[in-house]
Amino acid sequence: MKTEQSQSLFAKAQQLIPGGVNSPVRACKSVGCDPLFVKRAAGSKIYDVDGNEFLDFVCSWGPMILGHSHPSVVEAIEKTLRDGTSFGAPCALEVELAELVIKALPSVEKVRFVSSGTEATMSAIRVARGYTGRKVVVKFDGCYHGHADSFLVKAGSGVITLGIPGSPGVPEDIVKNTLSIPYNNPEILEKTLRDKKLDIACVIVEPVAGNMGVVAPQPGFLQKLRSLTAELGIILIFDEVITGLRLAQGGAQEYFGVMPDLTCLGKIIGGGLPVGAYGGKRELMDTVSPVGPVYQAGTLSGNPLAMAAGIATMQQLAQPGFYAALEEKAARFARGLVMLAEKYLPGQTTLNRVGSMMTPFFTAGPVVDFDSAMRADTERYGRHFREMLAQGVWLAPSQFEAAFISSAQSEADLDMALEKTECSFKKLAK
Numbered sequence: 273m274k275t276e277q278s279q280s281l282f283a284k285a286q287q288l289i290p291g292g293v294n295s296p297v298r299a300c301k302s303v304g305c306d307p308l309f310v311k312r313a314a315g316s317k318i319y320d321v322d323g324n325e326f327l328d329f330v331c332s333w334g335p336m337i338l339g340h341s342h343p344s345v346v347e348a349i350e351k352t353l354r355d356g357t358s359f360g361a362p363c364a365l366e367v368e369l370a371e372l373v374i375k376a377l378p379s380v381e382k383v384r385f386v387s388s389g390t391e392a393t394m395s396a397i398r399v400a401r402g403y404t405g406r407k408v409v410v411k412f413d414g415c416y417h418g419h420a421d422s423f424l425v426k427a428g429s430g431v432i433t434l435g436i437p438g439s440p441g442v443p444e445d446i447v448k449n450t451l452s453i454p455y456n457n458p459e460i461l462e463k464t465l466r467d468k469k470l471d472i473a474c475v476i477v478e479p480v481a482g483n484m485g486v487v488a489p490q491p492g493f494l495q496k497l498r499s500l501t502a503e504l505g506i507i508l509i510f511d512e513v514i515t516g517l518r519l520a521q522g523g524a525q526e527y528f529g530v531m532p533d534l535t536c537l538g539k540i541i542g543g544g545l546p547v548g549a550y551g552g553k554r555e556l557m558d559t560v561s562p563v564g565p566v567y568q569a570g571t572l573s574g575n576p577l578a579m580a581a582g583i584a585t586m587q588q589l590a591q592p593g594f595y596a597a598l599e600e601k602a603a604r605f606a607r608g609l610v611m612l613a614e615k616y617l618p619g620q621t622t623l624n625r626v627g628s629m630m631t632p633f634f635t636a637g638p639v640v641d642f643d644s645a646m647r648a649d650t651e652r653y654g655r656h657f658r659e660m661l662a663q664g665v666w667l668a669p670s671q672f673e674a675a676f677i678s679s680a681q682s683e684a685d686l687d688m689a690l691e692k693t694e695c696s697f698k699k700l701a702k
């Protein structure tokens with residue numbers, strides 16, 4: 273595979289941008305290679321600057337559920353573009369997307385648009401704290417909620433470990449108000465939430481974890497989370513930045529039938545442009561300025577191009593049978609992966625899948641939380657990643673991320689990916 277152009281761009285980028293990238297995982301460090309620079313993407317494929325073609329399972333980390341450059345999304349952006357790119361004043365497209373989001377997400381009565389998932393989660397905990405007058409945020413080990421200070425808490429062990437900074441630059445004073453507890457552990461959850469000394473404002477959760485690799489909530493976990501938080505007057509926030517519009521139009525809340533108080537969205541609702549959103553019960557959302565005192569603002573929030581891309585994307589997702597077709601495709605592909613793993617790497621892999629998001633872990637499993645995910649053999653994943661890339665398949669450059677199925681991937685695409693996987697697993701088995 274030719275990589276000269278990428279190599280020379282990367283050399284230059286490293287002089288100009290920290291690590292040569294604008295988001296760290298892209299640097300491909302954990303899989304032992306240098307990043308490829310992308311020139312363009314269309315449908316299920318992504319093309320680098322050296323002219324190599326890849327079948328894409330990253331899908332821009334989730335947003336591209338329709339594949340790249342979907343004609344109706346491109347058309348919507350082009351049409352909107354001609355009338356200007358940002359107004360700093362309300363526009364009709366914001367109302368239209370808000371209406372679609374509220375209709376799709378069963379627990380959302382009012383929504384505020386921002387420009388990233390990070391802004392959405394950051395704002396949602398501000399609302400929860402403002403509304404309850406309490407301080408502490410409970411999160412789960414291995415869940416990612418963007419890079420705001422409050423969420424960068426190293427996973428602590430034990431029932432209740434007060435947060436220590438997971439990054440220099442994040443003051444102890446801030447993260448001491450964040451508690452991180454194990455995912456899928458109802459006993460620790462209950463004990464933590466019932467501790468009156470803790471002054472808990474909210475619990476934030478990825479209803480299907482996607483940022484320690486895909487980890488499904490065990491049966492009853494989300495229901496328990498809902499009933500405890502409701503009983504104790506704690507705000508429940510679903511971070512559906514990945515799962516929203518991914519598992520169903522109504523996200524994980526529709527998929528599992530569990531309703532949070534606040535929902536964070538991102539990725540898919542921007543159709544590939546920078547958008548985030550947070551929304552929920554009217555009573556909570558009306559604490560946000562200018563109605564209420566909880567301040568939150570954004571120069572480019574509700575950007576017309578991003579709104580247009582989101583609307584066009586949501587219109588496609590609303591077509592009858594969209595999610596059933598995606599599920600069928602993902603299930604068939606996953607069956608293929610499991611068969612290959614059993615044949616070549618028996619007892620050495622676990623496939624976690626919910627709908628069109630999945631992670632093959634290189635560990636016997638089961639993978640149900642951060643600790644069990646960490647047992648995966650990342651060196652082996654790195655070898656698999658590099659082999660697949662060389663064979664024209666673009667996987668996430670980390671074991672602890674999801675592979676996404678898009679509507680643009682054809683059966684032939686997925687069969688090709690299975691063939692390449694077979695070659696890679698054969699080599700790994702040696």
Ligand SMILES: *Cc1c(COP(=O)(O)O)cnc(C)c1O
Nearest residue numbers: 388389390416417418511513514
């Ligand atoms: C990607 C992600 C975020 C952060 O979104 P950005 O747009 O990258 O700021 C937050 N929560 C979850 C679950 C995510 O996957």
